[in-house]
Amino acid sequence: MSELLKCSHLNKIFNEGANQVQVLKDVSFTINKAEQVAIVGSSGSGKSTLLHLLGALDKPTSGHVWFEQQDIFKFTANQQAQFRNESLGFVYQFHHLLPEFTALENVAMPLLIAKQSVKYAEQEAMAILTKVGLHHRAKHKPAELSGGERQRVAIARALVNKPSLVLADEPTGNLDHKTGEGIYHLLRELQSQLKTSFVVVTHDTELASKLDRSMSLIDGVLQNTLPLGSD
Numbered sequence: 748m749s750e751l752l753k754c755s756h757l758n759k760i761f762n763e764g765a766n767q768v769q770v771l772k773d774v775s776f777t778i779n780k781a782e783q784v785a786i787v788g789s790s791g792s793g794k795s796t797l798l799h800l801l802g803a804l805d806k807p808t809s810g811h812v813w814f815e816q817q818d819i820f821k822f823t824a825n826q827q828a829q830f831r832n833e834s835l836g837f838v839y840q841f842h843h844l845l846p847e848f849t850a851l852e853n854v855a856m857p858l859l860i861a862k863q864s865v866k867y868a869e870q871e872a873m874a875i876l877t878k879v880g881l882h883h884r885a886k887h888k889p890a891e892l893s894g895g896e897r898q899r900v901a902i903a904r905a906l907v908n909k910p911s912l913v914l915a916d917e918p919t920g921n922l923d924h925k926t927g928e929g930i931y932h933l934l935r936e937l938q939s940q941l942k943t944s945f946v947v948v949t950h951d952t953e954l955a956s957k958l959d960r961s962m963s964l965i966d967g968v969l970q971n972t973l974p975l976g977s978d
Contacts, residue, residue, distance in 0.1 A: 751944050752778040752801065753841040757810035761969075770796045778912070781942040783934065785955030787965035794948035797964065798914050799947060802835055803827045815911070832861055836943075838915040843901030844889040844904075850876060851885040853906045860903060871940060875903040878940070879933060898930055906937060914946045923936055923973065931957055937957070 759771040769794045778784055788794045799805040801812060803819045814834065822830060831837075842855045845852050851872050858868035876882050879899040889897050898918060905913050911915055931954055934945060947958060955961040963970045 749780045750776060750777050751780045751782075751815065753813045754801070755811045755813070756799060757797070757812070758920045759793070759805075761802065769809070770967050771800075774964075774967075774969045776962065776969060778946060780911070780944055781938060782960065783938055783945045783947065783958040785958045785961040786946065786948045786964055787950065787952060787955045788948070789950055793833055793967045794964055798916055798946070798948050800876065802831060802832075802837065802914050802930060805884055806861045831907060832857060834911050834934060836908070836913040837908040838898075838901050838905045838913060838918050846889050849886050849888055850881060850892065850896075850900045850903075853889070853900055853905050857904065857908045858859045869939075871907055872903070875907050876900070878906075878937065879903045895929060898932065902930070902933065902937070906941065906943065911944065912944045915945060917949055917951075918947060 754777075755775050757771050758769065759773040760767050760769045762768075769820050781846075786797065787793055794877075797916070801808050803822070806820060814830070819827065819830060844850075845856070848856070851869060854876055855865075855868040855872035858871055859865065863871075873882060873885060879902060881896060883898055883901070884892060884896060884900075889900070892900065902918070905915075915934075918934075934947075935957075937943060938945060945958075947954070949955055965968065
């Protein structure tokens with residue numbers, strides 16, 4: 748398989764007053780193209796911190812992240828913003844949809860930010876809403892949607908710019924079991940159709956067991972993973 752992302756010896760230390768707290772400890776792994784990987788850990792294990800580093804939303808204390816063989820922490824601020832908008836999609840536990848906009852407008856937003864035309868952005872947004880089964884809800888605002896529908900809109904927004912990698916933070920965390928199952932099947936379907944890689948951080952071991960590969964993050968140490976650079 749072809750390598751998409753590679754982390755090497757990531758460490759993250761936060762200063763809390765006179766104390767230092769090491770949240771990530773020498774984390775190394777690879778993600779291949781079109782691969783779905785789960786990172787499992789309890790609250791406070793460092794999962795969200797790791798996701799922020801993969802998305803260049805924060806900087807490591809030491810270590811590297813390469814995306815398609817480019818060190819993302821050597822990018823300028825503008826290059827990092829472009830990297831996030833063009834190559835990454837983000838899905839959050841609380842979906843973070845803009846309440847004043849419709850589902851269609853929320854999904855179109857990344858393309859509008861990228862200065863695509865309104866017509867093109869809305870066409871692409873409707874196409875991906877159709878893929879997630881919500882074309883009939885395109886004109887509804889988030890308050891008019893169920894929890895599962897809002898999460899599907901969030902996934903559509905993450906995928907509208909056809910990213911190589913989607914970073915998902917507890918995507919089923921606030922959903923009932925049946926709706927969570929639906930989200931898993933949707934991720935699988937979209938992976939098959941679009942060949943997108945997914946990194947899913949979760950405490951849901953059932954969800955993790957269904958993905959291509961699962962790693963455990965315990966007190967900042969990554970376990971149960973393939974050796975760095977393995978297929």
